[in-house]
Amino acid sequence: MLKNPENSPRFVVTQLNAWFSAHHVLRSVDMLIRDREVTAIIGPSGCGKSTFIRCLNRMHELVPGAKVAGSIQLDGEDIYQSDVDPVLLRRHVGMVFQKPNPFPTMTIRENVLSGLRLTGRLDRSTANSVVESALRRAALWDEVKDTLDKPGGSLSGGQQQRLCIARTLAVDPSVILMDEPCSALDPVATARIEDLLHTLKASYSIVIVTHSMQQASRVSDRTGFFLSGELIEFGDTDRIFTAPTDRRTEDYITGKFG
Amino acid sequence: MKRHVRKWSRRKETLFIGLCIVSLAVPLCLLFAMLIDVALDGISRIDWQFLTSYPSRRASSAGILPGLVGSAFLIVLTAVISLPMGVGAAIYLEEYGERGRLANLIEVNIANLAGVPSVIYGLLGLEIFVRFAGLDRSLLAGALTLSLLVLPVVIMATREALRVVPKTLREAALALGATRWQMVWRVVLPMAVPGIMTGAILSISRALGETAPLVVIGALTYVSFLPQDPMSAFTALPIQIFNWVSRPQAAFLENAAAAILVLLVVLLLANVVAIVIRNRYQKRIG
Structure with missing residues (x-):
């Protein structure tokens, strides 16, 4: 039984396979990612979870020798069709990375606007309101509103990560991918990001890769467990953590390996 | 036993530091000796008249x-x-370029080109720019020849500077929906400017001091006019120095020493400009 069956599907992943040269990293993955939900991807290191979300915004193919087969539909459209421009796709599917990576040559304000400026879509008359609204949505506004012209690198790690989230939100995506966004942060900063996820999922579809099962159980509505490139089990987070159907899932979440 | 080992390793360290200091001191002392020698010979010749006059048969008015x-x-x-x-x-x-054999071949070639003697570039410039392109012995032909000479250094320094821009920042830009060009232009290049400027400093210093390629393409040694445009015939400081050094009269040697001092100052000024640009960008990054 799905918890929120009324939420419409965003990503429909069918028979997804991915390779790095000869190395087969994803094997026949099927998954359905819904709107206004947090979908967590868990699994041990090297199980293909990062590769999986990097297929969703076509970042995987940037690595030389990387290959993808199968289909991923976003709102009914196959994003691997030849007429889909990955550059435009990435404006709809934002991504937050493992290590906070604000642009060091830019101020806080410039970092928030960087997506728009990079792509030549910055409208000066609305810039201030874009900065404020993105920073507010990333729960960072109150901390930086007086220091917008300081370098982005001057913030703490957790603030930098929220700045990166603000930067992603400013481009106005509808899906946000997060690749272990808290793994470089302390517990307090992690808690703030997790709180933020709860608010953000009201407006976005969020996919988060995490190595922490506690985090997955705290923040997500659905969870997928990957092992050696296969999606072993996928379903409601409550069920995955209380009554997994696959033996391997149970072993992993009870800490028998990983 | 233990104390003995520690004593010996400390001695080795002292020895190593000593060697380092010697290898720093020897070239520095030689350099200073040379500078002082040149300065003693030339400093008395440097005045406004020296800087603003044309060459002459009489050393004192040149x-x-x-x-x-x-x-x-x-x-x-x-x-x-x-x-x-x-x-x-x-x-x-x-x-943009694909990694592979061709890329490796090009890379090795560029590294080799950086080591080719400058006379060879002079010959190439003479054939291509002076004769084939019909630029004659012009400033433009000289600048193009020097450009060939410094290009490998510029390319290598720039590649090195681009290579150290972290992958995470490139990915951040691409994930925001930037094209490769937008990423390079707005994220990678600004971060690479300090490294590029270092390459520029090296190349400009080298070009400024080069004599051989300019002699080969036929820069003049006796010029009684100023270049008006890129197509003018010209001379350059190293050529003037070369010319004066080859004269037998002692007074011309003094002139050469004075010109060397001026060349050094020009070189330092050019480097200062590049360093200022570099530091400005480094501050923004740091």
Whole structure:
């Protein structure tokens, strides 16, 4: 039984396979990612979870020798069709990375606007309101509103990560991918990001890769467990953590390996 | 036993530091000796008249104006030609070009080109720019030849600078929906400017001091006019120095020493400009 069956599907992943040269990293993955939900991807290191979300915004193919087969539909459209421009796709599917990576040559304000400026879509008359609204949505506004012209690198790690989230939100995506966004942060900063996820999922579809099962159980509505490139089990987070159907899932979440 | 080992390793460290200091001191002392020697010979000749006069048969009334102006023109032209070309080539090789055998071959070749004697570039310039392109013995032909000479250094320094821009920042830009070009232009290049400027400093210093290729393409040694445009005939400071050094009279040797001092000052000024640009960008990054 799905918890929120009324939420419409965003990503429909069918028979997804991915390779790095000869190395087969994803094997026949099927998954359905819904709107206004947090979908967590868990699994041990090297199980293909990062590769999986990097297929969703076509970042995987940037690595030389990387290959993808199968289909991923976003709102009914196959994003691997030849007429889909990955550059435009990435404006709809934002991504937050493992290590906070604000642009060091830019101020806080410039970092928030960087997506728009990079792509030549910055409208000066609305810039201030874009900065404020993105920073507010990333729960960072109150901390930086007086220091917008300081370098982005001057913030703490957790603030930098929220700045990166603000930067992603400013481009106005509808899906946000997060690749272990808290793994470089302390517990307090992690808690703030997790709180933020709860608010953000009201407006976005969020996919988060995490190595922490506690985090997955705290923040997500659905969870997928990957092992050696296969999606072993996928379903409601409550069920995955209380009554997994696959033996391997149970072993992993009870800490028998990983 | 233990104490003994520690004593010995400490001695080794002292020895090593001593060697380092010696290898720093020897070239520094030689350099200073040379500078002092040149300064003693030349400093008395440097005055306004020396800087603003044309060459003359009489050493006492000869000056370096055409060489100074020629060198200034050459440097600016060379920088304008070689920097955009070199940076562009490096961007292509580093950011767009496919990795593979051809890329390796090109890389090795560029590294080798940086080591080719400058006379060879002079011969190439003579054939291509002076004769084939019909530029004659002009400033432009000289600047193009010097550009060929410094291009490998510019390309290598720029590639190195591009390579150290972290992958995470490139990915951040691409994930925001930037095209490869937007990523390079707005994220990678600004971060690479300090490294590129270091390459530019090295190349400009080298070009400023070069004599051989300019002699080969036929820069004049006796010039009684100033270059008006890139197509003018010209001379340059190193050529003027070369010319004076080869004279038997002692007074001309003094002139040469004075011109060397001026060349050094020009070189330092050019480097200061590049270093200021570099530091400004480094501050923004740091």
